[in-house]
Amino acid sequence: MAAQASFDITSTVDLQEVDNAVNQAKKEMAQRYDFKGSKSSIDFKKAENSIELIADDNFKMTAVWEILQTRMVRRGVPIKNLDAADPQPIAGGLVKRTVALKQGIPIEAAKSIVQFLKDRKLKKVQATIQADQVRVSSASKDELQDAIRVLREGDFGVELQFGNYR
Numbered sequence: 001m002a003a004q005a006s007f008d009i010t011s012t013v014d015l016q017e018v019d020n021a022v023n024q025a026k027k028e029m030a031q032r033y034d035f036k037g038s039k040s041s042i043d044f045k046k047a048e049n050s051i052e053l054i055a056d057d058n059f060k061m062t063a064v065w066e067i068l069q070t071r072m073v074r075r076g077v078p079i080k081n082l083d084a085a086d087p088q089p090i091a092g093g094l095v096k097r098t099v100a101l102k103q104g105i106p107i108e109a110a111k112s113i114v115q116f117l118k119d120r121k122l123k124k125v126q127a128t129i130q131a132d133q134v135r136v137s138s139a140s141k142d143e144l145q146d147a148i149r150v151l152r153e154g155d156f157g158v159e160l161q162f163g164n165y166r
Contacts, residue, residue: 006137007165011105011158013081021071051099061087061095078159104132109156120150
């Protein structure tokens with residue numbers, strides 16, 4: 001009998017790249033004319049896996065959010081893994097928005113990935129949930145390649161990364 005081949009599906013965010021993107025966004029905000037004299041800021045809280053955005057009003061909050069997203073895309077950080085809360089008013093007439101970084105695959109998304117693979121009726125492909133990742137295994141490497149191809153077409157709310165292929 002042939003040995004089982006497998007790969008892992010994960011979803012992680014490189015915190016160093018997030019830090020670099022936040023620093024680049026801060027520099028851009030410091031240079032832009034529309035932010036001169038503004039109290040707008042971006043603060044990356046590594047320990048909490050979140051980014052805090054503060055702006056003068058909702059219009060500037062939208063601009064800050066767009067600057068941050070642009071820098072994240074340029075640094076290769078998946079935007080799907082950013083979970084932005086609605087802007088909340090805070091003291092001094094400012095607006096605050098917290099952006100959580102999703103690390104790992106949430107259990108609901110993992111269940112939908114497993115169900116998605118079952119619905120595709122790929123021969124002899126098994127998917128198992130292991131903490132915050134999903135392991136897909138099969139005797140046929142061609143079937144695993146097909147599984148990766150169909151998973152890239154689906155949308156599960158997080159950016160999927162395929163690794164540990166053996």
